Structure formats: C-alpha cells, structure tokens
Amino acid sequence: MSRSKLETLKTILTSEYWLIASLCGAFFSFFALNRGGAVVFIDACAVFLLINLITGRYSLKSIPKSHLVTLAICVYLLGTSILFSLKTSHYRWMAYMIRMLCLVFAIHCLSHKGIKDWVANLFIIVLSVAVCWQAASYHIFRMPWGTFSNPHLLSSFSMAALPVVIYALIATKGWYRFCFVPVALLDIDLLLRIKSRPAVLGVIVGAVFVFIFMVKGWRKWGSLLLVACILVILYLTDYGNVYSRFEELVVNFSQEERIPLWTSAWNMLKDNTLTAWIVGNGIGGGRSVISEYIPDPRLKTLIFSHNHLLEICYENGIIGVILVFGGVAASLFYALKTAKQTDNKNIRILINCLVVAFISWMIHAGLTVPFYSKYFQYGLGFILGTLLTALEYSAKHQNKLTLS
Numbered sequence: 001m002s003r004s005k006l007e008t009l010k011t012i013l014t015s016e017y018w019l020i021a022s023l024c025g026a027f028f029s030f031f032a033l034n035r036g037g038a039v040v041f042i043d044a045c046a047v048f049l050l051i052n053l054i055t056g057r058y059s060l061k062s063i064p065k066s067h068l069v070t071l072a073i074c075v076y077l078l079g080t081s082i083l084f085s086l087k088t089s090h091y092r093w094m095a096y097m098i099r100m101l102c103l104v105f106a107i108h109c110l111s112h113k114g115i116k117d118w119v120a121n122l123f124i125i126v127l128s129v130a131v132c133w134q135a136a137s138y139h140i141f142r143m144p145w146g147t148f149s150n151p152h153l154l155s156s157f158s159m160a161a162l163p164v165v166i167y168a169l170i171a172t173k174g175w176y177r178f179c180f181v182p183v184a185l186l187d188i189d190l191l192l193r194i195k196s197r198p199a200v201l202g203v204i205v206g207a208v209f210v211f212i213f214m215v216k217g218w219r220k221w222g223s224l225l226l227v228a229c230i231l232v233i234l235y236l237t238d239y240g241n242v243y244s245r246f247e248e249l250v251v252n253f254s255q256e257e258r259i260p261l262w263t264s265a266w267n268m269l270k271d272n273t274l275t276a277w278i279v280g281n282g283i284g285g286g287r288s289v290i291s292e293y294i295p296d297p298r299l300k301t302l303i304f305s306h307n308h309l310l311e312i313c314y315e316n317g318i319i320g321v322i323l324v325f326g327g328v329a330a331s332l333f334y335a336l337k338t339a340k341q342t343d344n345k346n347i348r349i350l351i352n353c354l355v356v357a358f359i360s361w362m363i364h365a366g367l368t369v370p371f372y373s374k375y376f377q378y379g380l381g382f383i384l385g386t387l388l389t390a391l392e393y394s395a396k397h398q399n400k401l402t403l404s
Helices: 002-011 016-033 039-055 065-084 091-111 119-141 151-171 173-191 197-213 218-239 239-251 258-270 273-277 309-343 345-368 374-403
Strands: 144-147
Touching: 016 039, 016 091, 016 374, 039 091, 039 345, 065 091, 065 173, 065 309, 091 258, 091 374, 119 144, 119 151, 119 173, 119 218, 144 151, 151 173, 151 218, 151 345, 151 374, 173 197, 173 239, 197 218, 197 239, 197 345, 218 239, 258 309, 273 309, 309 345, 309 374, 345 374
Parallel strands: none
Antiparallel strands: none
C-alpha cells in the first residue's frame, strides 16, 4: 500500500465522526432504548480510541493528570481484585468499569479533535430525544418505568439529564432555547412522578451544593430562594406524592428496607480478615455472601447493600474506599476551583450543571444500584468524562489568557 493511501486510511479511521457516532449510539441505546446495543457502541469507542492512540492522533502526553488519576484508581481496583480475589471476582462487573473508562477517554479524545458547536448541539439533541422517548414510553405506551425495568433506573436518567437540559436552556442563544422548555418540563415531570426519593434528594443536594459553593453574589441567594420556593410548592401541592413519600420515610424510618441491608453489610465486614479489610474481597465478592447475613427472607434475593461506602469497603477494602471517595472529593474541589477562576460564562455554567449531575448521580446510585453495575458505571462514564474534559478545557484556556 502506498504512503498516500495509508495516510488516507489513517485519516478516515481517526476521523472524529466515528467517535461522535459511537458515543451518541452508546448514550441513546442505553438511556433511551435500554438494550444491549450500548455494549457494541462502547466497544466501538474503545476500538477507535485505540486506533487514535496507535496512529499518534491521540497522544499519551495530551492526557491530563485528572484522567490519569482516574485510570490509576480503576487499575488499582481491578488489579487488587484479580491479584487477591481471583475466584470471587465478578468479571462482567469488572468489564463495566473498563467500558466506563473507555467512555471517559473517548470523550477526551474527541475534545482534542476540536468540538465544534454542532457537535455539542448534537449531543444535547440526542439527550433531549432520549428524554422525550422515555416520556412517550411512560405517558403514551403506559410503561410504568419507561423502557427500564426499575423505577430507580428511569429516575437516575431523568435526574442526570435535567442539569444538562437546564444548561442548554441557559446557554443557547436565540429562539432555539425555547425548544428545551418542554424537554425540561417533561424531564421534571418524570423525575417527580416516578417517586424515587433518592433521585429527588440527589438533585436537591447537588443544586444546593453548587448554589452555595460555586455561585456568587445575588445569584447565589436568588438560586437558593428558588430552591426553597420549589420545595414549598411541592409541599403545598404534593405533586407526584413527593412530599407524602418523604413524610412517610421520616415517620417510618426504622422500617426502611435499607436499614437491615446496611446492618447485614456491616456484619459481613466484621467477619473480614485483616487482608480483606485492607484490599477487600474482590469486585462482586459480596453478591453471593450478603444473603447469608440478611435475616428478612423477603430481602434475601437482593445482591448488594444499597450503600456504596459499605459495598466498596467489603469488595475493595479501606484503601479502595479512600481512593474512590478521595477521587470524588478531588474532582469536586477541582471543579469548584475551576468554576471560580474561569472567565468563560458558558463553561462556568456547564461545570456547575455537570457538578449537580455528578453529585446527584453519586447520591442516587449510591442508594439504589451496585457500584460496579452497568447502571452506575455507564452513566458515570458520560458524566465524569464530560466534567473532566470541561475542566481541562477551562484550565487550558485560562492559562492562555494568563500568559497573554
């Protein structure tokens, strides 16, 4: 093959359009269709990411420290699980984390190819169509949880999508922005009607965190007042039975089914060896053990503790807990610092909205799905990948402004 043909082939295979199609396909397949096609698209992301690395179009030197730290934490979790708990490790769950990393690095690779306005608009349109798809499934086709098999899964999507739709509504110029109003209303309606308390709690905590620590001046107090007004309206109208469900939780907190699960998980931890306390029992190691510690026969079918802190401590040990939650804290601190320093209004708003989505995702998923399940890892890949890339973009352009 001639050099010119080889260069042409390289240009074709490293085109940003492959990554755009793969990422859009993975997102829509997973969050709208909820079908196995997401695996195909994420694997395609991995293939095109590898091609870009081999051809030098995605240089290892261009990868920022935040991405390398994320990679290092995941390598540690996977490596110690294989090294110390090979027989009990659940390889499918380990594969979900690897695919999460593929999403994070694919988003970063795409950003280095220069994301044009139409690309960002395309991703927001895909997300908006997914919201409409789920709303149609719920309202028109009377599917109780959209295309998902669990109310928490639909709530997790509507919860994480809401800050991005709000960003599109604020950042878009011209009359086009009003196209996102019905999308936002449909998303809010789904969030409240599905009756997932962790999702509502996650959005509130995420929004309050951003308004207190990342917004300045009158906007801070205005935003907090808006949150207070929304909570009062929910209290007075009890829309979607949101207030009633939280009142029920407070009154019957001792009967909350997560309490015996947390107690059972703690009893599991107390039976750990010293080595297991340090490095854990392997990814997925608690799946086949926790039922032995659950006294209530109605809960014995559950395979996880509904608490990421206890889950990670059992499967990855104290070191794993420090690395994971230390990484989360470092990401939030980095985002807070960057948002305060950037002069780009749209980037600042994007970072704030992504932090809301990130905190919401950690709280909601931490109480509803296993840490290593695809329903946590895939969403984390999209949110964390976009957040870290936005932070790098802001820091890079801020440095340019400072130097000039």
